[in-house]
Amino acid sequence: MPDARGSVLRLDPLRAWRFVAGKVSGLGAVTSPPYDVLEPAIVRRLTDSDLHNMVRLILPRDPDLGPARYDEPAQRLARWQQDGVVIQDDRPAMYVYEQQLGNAVLCGLVGSLQLDPERRVVLPHEEVMQHWVDDRLRLMEATDADLEPILLAYADGGAASDAVDNARAGEPWVVADTYNGAHHQIWRIDDPTTLALIADELSKHEAVIADGHHRYAAYLERQRREPGRPGAAVGLAMLVDYIRHPLTLDPIHRVVPGLSLQTVQTHTPPGWQMQPGRIEGDPDRISITDGASWLTLHSATETPTVAQLHELLLPAWGVVQEDISFHHTLADALALAGPQQVAVELAAPRMDQVLRSAAQGVVLPQKATSFGPKPRVGLLFRTL
Template identity: 40%
Template sequence: MTSTDGLRLLPFRGLRYAPDRVSSLTAVTSPPYDVVVRPEGVRHLETADPYNIVRLILPHAADPTTRHRQAAETLHHWRTEGVLRQDPEPALYVYEQRSGEVLQRGLIGALRLDGPVLPHEDVIPEVVADRAALMRAAAANFEPLLLSYRGRNGAGGATAVIERVVADDPLLATTTEDGFTHRLWAVTDPADLATIDDDLSRRQALIADGHHRWATYQRLYEQQPGATAASPWASGLVLLVDTARHPLQVRAIHRVLPHLPLATALADVAGAFRARALPGGLSAALTALEETPGTAFVLAGGRDSFHLLDRPDPELLDRTIRRDRPEAWRRLDATVLHSALLDEVWRIPDHPSDISYLHHAEAAVEHAARNGGTAVLMRATSEETVRQLAECGVTMPRKSTSFGPKPATGLVLRTLEDPHH
């Protein structure tokens, strides 16, 4: 598909839960599919309400083909029964998330795939193939991915429309288990849509969360015989957030090495890194990590065993880190961890059975303690660093950082077979 100069966010007829057919909106929503990875998480959502969205995004059956057909059939039944209803006219949707001091507002729409969208992480082909098969079977985009862009200074353009719309009553409002309040409004006025289109036509976007879904949209378009730029498959469901107005929250993603005992990990790094035992608990360890200049990690073997790694051997870095990348990439903690420690010092393959990726430090430490392994606690990379590398066309090591807050799944869906997509 030929690239365009700016972003084109297209209105669509949203598919939304009928409030009178479900116990509550809270009970039918879910975090994004890749956050609900543990079976107990799926079971918890399934039992919250028989119509919980997890039955569409993570159907479980003996084989993939059955799973994908099951999701398609479930979607068809829910639409036939009136559990999910399509809005009467195409709209862009203003979406607000709020919790304490955190306020995020953006626009949900169908983004043309030929616009300037920058990835910053590689994807796993098997995951893209599975998500593509699911979306193709269901002919639907179940959940928006999260994109950030830099809007104009001041409050004109799309921002002005958003700020005016949120003064009205929302289509829906709900509070999820994590304490976030979610509100949604439809923008259908032609003048407002034209203002948004004009503003976004000058922007480029960074994928904050959802690399696999974006690659899936592209795969689906390529596989549609005779698909044109006007096809519903030529765009995908996204949430666009102006981070000049609403900066994203950036968090680290920690690693757990279940088969590497802490004593072995420390013995192996002798001479390669400086290692120091840290007094105190997890909070003190994370504070020490944030305050350490240069490359640094915390290794944890349990709730009261923390060691700080820093000052890597320059010769080790010179030998293990590829030279054909910008200096900012070569200095990333995740680059050093994977190139020098995991690949060279510990020789741990990047397989799910050998490395787990967890978003919460407490959970990582608990997981390591339970398995007799080692948790590697990380620091977050700034959004600015991520954006600069993405603009250079450089992808970061997988699971380098986590952007949020992520949109809740289940508030608005998009069908792909409807002529008014």
């Protein structure tokens, strides 16, 4: 429950920006997945799909330019605004966003999230990497915008979830289809009575950050730097009642340079079961491959395997954790595996493990989970 000293979960209406259908090749063609799941092949496809694809804003090029690399997306966004390629909604609203891809459905409220530096009602569940926080903050400062909503999960939304489902019964405000086969719809809620009911319901809850820890940390840093600036105390967010509209929970795999299977075999601490091969169906396993052979480790504990990997195994193996790369698909990790660079396949933490650690103020290692489906970038965004 929210802290009795005053912090409450707040998601406020905003005047969102969106693309104008007649100014682009298609509303779906200008959208993108979030920045941190963009593999090079996807970036090329998105860049080629439309000159106005959001990847041109959220993934600044030319890292050799240093801070100046963020000037290009800022200038590009300004041109799109001046040319009417993107326009701002006339009136503040809360937005219901639904994404359907096969049997998977993402559905929830998009608005301006009141930030919670004390971690009383907006609860992170994993660590962040400072260079990515700095990267997102520089992009936010250059563009003066929140281009990608973070994703929050809460339970038993009552009147707020009823309002979401009631809105979906009407005609959508925005409709878009994306190349991956997903169908996206957005509805507006601007009725004062309904907005008041939503606000009252949300004030009774706390929410876990499901996706977007680095962006949320950047929101907090922006607020710290500009505490008196209007708009700096909130950030763009999507809030999902995961009981009524369940989220998926997948692992993020690792590639570890300089590590061999022999080192794993000889330096794994006592207490771990070690089996040759890739043992499937075990939710508490860690499977490791050099591209030719597999080794599977198992430890009988309630601690998520990703935490055990970072806290116990990697130090025992002598790994420099800053060198690790993270991959949302196992295929991408396996493509990089070799005799001196292993791929580590993880199982996803269970939802109860994530929620319990967040409620206790215990965070998992960085890139511990991949919640989904993820909101598509470019259908709605916010400027300060």
